[in-house]
Amino acid sequence: MRDGTIVVAGASLAGLRGAEALRAGGFSGRLVLVGDEPHLPYDRPPLSKHVLTGEIAPERTTLPGVGTLAAEWRLGTPAVGLDRAGRVLLLAGGERLPFDRLLIATGARARPWPEPAAAALAGVHTLRSRDDAAALAAALAARPERVLILGAGFLGCEAASSIRALGLPVTVVDPAPSPLAGALGQVIGGFVAGRMEGAGIDLRTGTEVTRLEGEDGRVRRARLADGGTIPADLVVVALGAVRNTDWLAGSGLDADEGGLSCDRACRALDEAGRPDDAIFAAGDVARFPHPLDGDRPVALEHWGNAVAQAAHAARAMLAGPEAAGPYAEVPAFWSNQFGLTIKSLGLTEGADAVAIVQGDPRSARFLAAYGREGRTVAAVSINAGRWLPAYEGAIREGAPFPPITGGADQPRPKPVPPGLPAPQPA
């Protein structure tokens, strides 16, 4: 396909990179990008780091390449519905955008505090969009007395690190026994916990906030399940994300808050599991069968996945699913917090063993490999990113666990249970 109309629903990283890949792949027709936010596509990783510390202004996060893309923009006008039979995307405000191909890259939004009245209190923030980050940065600049962060996943930990670096008192609460327990397990999470406490974070694991209380419309304290109370005048809700699929209700596509199902060529699936040849998905919203995990459907919230999957979807749109082949990138992400650069390759989910295979946690430079049923499924480096690529082959091939022994600076691996949550049934 070279001409016609391609509409991209979602104007963030995946939408932009998908659109660019379409142009680079020779698409010369009409290209329209639809975004719910008024902003041009921007980069999210700095929002929890340099934007919070004030080193980068929120509006300086616009993604490179935006200016040179030959496309029409519909910003500030979310997609509200999809007429699959008529091949028309419906926008807020009533515009009907006909398409020959549609790329759905509507991403995810922050999961709000479940009680709407408390979520609406002044001082209660989420952190997902550029506007969120700007509002939070402004609130931090007013020097709150204590910041409470709900959730010790990557976002919560990064925000805690940035806010602590401003010299503010920070409490982090998470029901799991350690930070990052869901992604990395309690063993590596325990190491990070030590760093957090070393940085002066008041870390409360194994408990959760049951209620946020305010006075005069402003948050004042949080009640804990264990009976305690934490006074806080600023709360960051970092409880994960919800996929933006509500607008697909009634379209007949297989979508829910866990994502929009698609096949290995990124084609969206209908409720009967049949691929739609005109509709594709990429990025956070796309739930696809991952070959590294027995084709279990996964939706990845990774920067690198948004880029690679969007490019893959673009290839499949232009050249067809067979020519594009199956999408099989090894998942990868990184995080910066508390003086640590954490990098991960593969899927830790369901791993039953972890072992330090290079370096030494005492020097805060090491690499941990994850195994599942005797096969290598993931590797995570702490301040040792240059070691990580060695494990990509082992993960791709599912090499015996522990992988790669007999090298320099390799302790004898002692596999232990990683302390990950039990796998969810598919």
Added chain:
Amino acid sequence: MSDADGTLFAQVRDPANRPDPYPLYARLRAHPVARQDDGTVVASGYAAIRALLHDPRVSSEDLPPAEHPPTGNPVKDWIVNPLKDRIADRHRPFIFRDPPDHGALRRQVMAQFTVARVRGMKQRTEALVAECLERCAQNRTFDLVEDLAYPLPVTVICELLGVPREDEARFHAWATQLATALEPESRKDETLRACNTETFDAIADYMRDLIREKRRAPADDMLSGLATAKDPEAGRMSDPDLIATAILLLIAGHETTVNLITNGMLTLLRHPDEFARLRADPERAPRVIEELLRYEPPVHYRTRLARAPIPFAGTVIPEGAPLVLLFAAGNRDPARFPHPDRFDPDRADNQHFGFGGALHYCVGAPLARIEAEAALTALAARLRAPRLAEDPPPYRDGSSLRGPKRLRLIIDAIA
């Protein structure tokens, strides 16, 4: 790894193939990891090189033990030199060290190789280039190697390290001799080894004195920094490590940059359109230099050692096997770079191995870029109608640090 031609790497080392080793590289790549008749395993495919570069079983400690040749003087032969050899073995420069030692040494060097210090050399480097060109202003022919590419990097690294100006001439001679130590051939050649050992002793003695002087009166230079700084984990660098590090910086900052500048000019003169574009738009220099690092890199390969058996693409690299990571072949791998044999500074995706990679990625890369940019933009701007007096030029013997022995240019004028 089985049915490949096991003599291909020997042919790469044959000086007759120095002007154009690339057809041999293409044949080697047919087996991205190929075992040679002498037991050496050569990685020439991009993906294979990348995987092995990062593999902890691939060791950089592949030097034979230090060994002074007999002198006939029993005190030297039985006491002094064996002691020196033992110290040398324990304190290899960090290019020949593995983790965890490597990390601390490299970190301490990086702490001195600061952005400010390297950027601070930019203007000075440009001035040095101008001086070199002034000296040739009346010539109608000149040798780029002798008149510019060779003197420039030694002066730059001497100034960075803090070697007094009056000693620079000695450093030029030492650097020339020691650079051959990086060639695997030199480890087998008795005469070369003996010569290198003598040079090494001389430069080590010189460095020991200089370091003492820097400790007494520290200045704002790298050697003073290395001699006085304390790493939070590793503490202060030991004197033998300090000497080994200083010598490494001298050598590594030298021959490689000579090749980058010389190969660069040669390539640009073979692609006159690109030379003209660089002259018209000096802002293109960074792209041109990245592409040069891919297309005609200063270091064609580095050697390693397999510490343990390494399964690879259906075969196993045996423990103890000498490895060659043939960067220059990976840089031309069509599976990684579209139209790899085309010199194209505008290519968007150019993750070359011009500075190696992984833990041992070139420490001096930012400095090399500054030196090459200063030299090539000045040459493009100031030489009137330059052409090659001979093509191909004569090459030096090294197959790893590969570059012309001289590059004679004919010019109408220097502006």
